[in-house]
Amino acid sequence: MFSRIAPHYDLLNRLMTGWQDIRWRRFVIGKTNLPQDGYLLDLGTGTGDLAREALKQYPSAHPVAADFSLRMMRIGKENHLKPKGTWTAAHAGKLPFPENTFDAVVSGFLLRNLSDLMGSLREQYRVLKPEGRFVVLDTTKPSQNPFSPAVRFYLYTVIPALGKWVAGLEDDYTYLPESMDNFLRAEELLAYLAAVGYKKLEFKRFMLDTVAVHWGVK
Secondary structure (H helix, E strand, O other): OHHHHHHHHHHHHHHHHOOHHHHHHHHHHHOOOOOOOOEEEEEOOOOOHHHHHHHHHOOOOEEEEEEOOHHHHHHHHHOOOOOOOEEEEOEOOEOOOOOOOEEEEEEEOOHHHOOOHHHHHHHHHHHEEEEEEEEEEEEOOOOOOOOHHHHHHHHHHHHHHHHHHHHOOOOOOOHHHHHHHOOOOHHHHHHHHHHHOOEEEEEEEEOOOOEEEEEEEO
């Protein structure tokens, strides 16, 4: 599916979020507090948005952009990642890096797609240095509120229509709201992260509580 949507992935992300995903990614990288010459893993990098943002905020950083979809990364490389950036194929459940490698591990809209969430969270914890930062951007199941009918209409009607109009892929963009409904609430994900071992955990919701950023320290 991600290979199919790759050519239109960035444009549809911008359209679906009203360009707010750029702001969210800026927020994610700001929470990493990368040191000088720090190493950052952008897992599930897609086309490399978080890795590129890391170089904007921390020009001395060494980002590693890793994904399971080769086509997503190939398209991302066309947008250029500076020479310090590295692209690598990787499975989120068995990362090809030694323990204590990275000063920060980040991801954007990865976790809800994993078949073994806890296994991958433990792997990300393993490759993070002590006192390293974990920051994750993902959808979150929204609580019931007065905006709920409008949110569901947008998710189940507008987003598939955008997918069909822009990319001719209505079915693939029906997956988004379904994956959101099957994923954890923000508070539940916080409990998972605590169980893995992260400390100083916090989160912030965005976009009518449909998106959240979580962060913590190893």
